[in-house]
Amino acid sequence: MTRHTLLVVAHPRPDSLTAQIAGRQYARLTGEGHTVDVLDLYAEEFDPALRPADEPDWEDREKRYSPEVHAHMERILAADDILVVFPVWWFGPPAMLKGWIDRVWNYGFAYGRSRPRFAGKRLLWLALMGGTAQEIEDLGMEPALDLMLRVGISKFCGLPDATVGVVHGTELNGVAKDLRADRVAELIATADRVVLEGLPR
Ligand SMILES: Cc1cc2nc3c(=O)[nH]c(=O)nc-3n(C[C@H](O)[C@H](O)[C@H](O)COP(=O)(O)O)c2cc1C
Secondary structure, three states: OOOEEEEEEOOOOOOOHHHHHHHHHHHHHHHOOOEEEEEEOOOOOOOOOOOHHHOOOOOOOOOOOOHHHHHHHHHHHOOOEEEEEEEOEOOEOOHHHHHHHHHHOOEOOOEOOOOOOOOOOEEEEEEEEOOOHHHHHHHOHHHHHHHHHHHHHHHOOOOOOOEEEEEEOOOOOOOOHHHHHHHHHHHHHHHHHHHHHHOOO
8 A cells, every 4th residue: 555654854964864864764665656745844944933823722723823834734634654753962852853843733733632633643753863772771861752752742642653763873973984884874774674663564
C-alpha cells in the first residue's frame, strides 16, 4: 500500500548529518513507491514564535488560527506517517521544531477533541544525539526526551504508539577527517534501522 509521509526536518544546514539522514529516508520512501512531503522548517523559514493569533482559546476549539498554521495543519492531515528528524539541543528539540509544535499542534486540532485529528497516524521522532551511549545513559537524556515527546506531546495528542528513536554519537567535530565518511555512512545505516523499527514497512 502506498503511504504518504510528512518528513519534518529541523536543521539550519543542508549538509548536516540531520539533513543527510532525512535525505536518505526521502530517497528510500520514494524509491519504495511512497509519497513524501518534505517540511524543512529552516528552508521554509517557519516562524517558531507563538503569537496571539495562534494562542489557544479554551472557550473556542474551532478558533481560526493564522493562515500559516492552518496550512501546516493540512499537511499533517494529508499524512499517514510523520517522521521528524532533528538534532538534540540541550536535551530537547531545537527551538524551530518546538515552535512548530507550539503553534501547529494546537487546541481543537491536536488535542481537545474526543477524536484528535492525529488519530490513526504513525509518528516517529528521530533524534540525533551528539553524546556517546554512556554519556546519554549517565545523564538520563533518553528518558528526558521520551517524557517530553512521547508522553507529553504525542500521547496527549492521541498518538499513544508514537516512538522516539535515537541515533547517538553524531558529533563529528572530534573525528579525524579521513574517518568521517565511514562514520557518516555508519550513522545513516543506524538511522535506517531505527526508522524501520519505529515505522515498519
Ligand atoms: C546548541 C546545542 C546543544 C546540544 N545539546 C546536546 C545535548 O543535550 N545532548 C547531546 O547528546 N548532544 C547535544 N548537542 C550535539 C548535537 O546533538 C549534535 O551536534 C548533532 O546531533 C549532530 O548532528 P548535525 O550534524 O545534524 O547537527 C548539542 C548541539 C548544539 C549545537
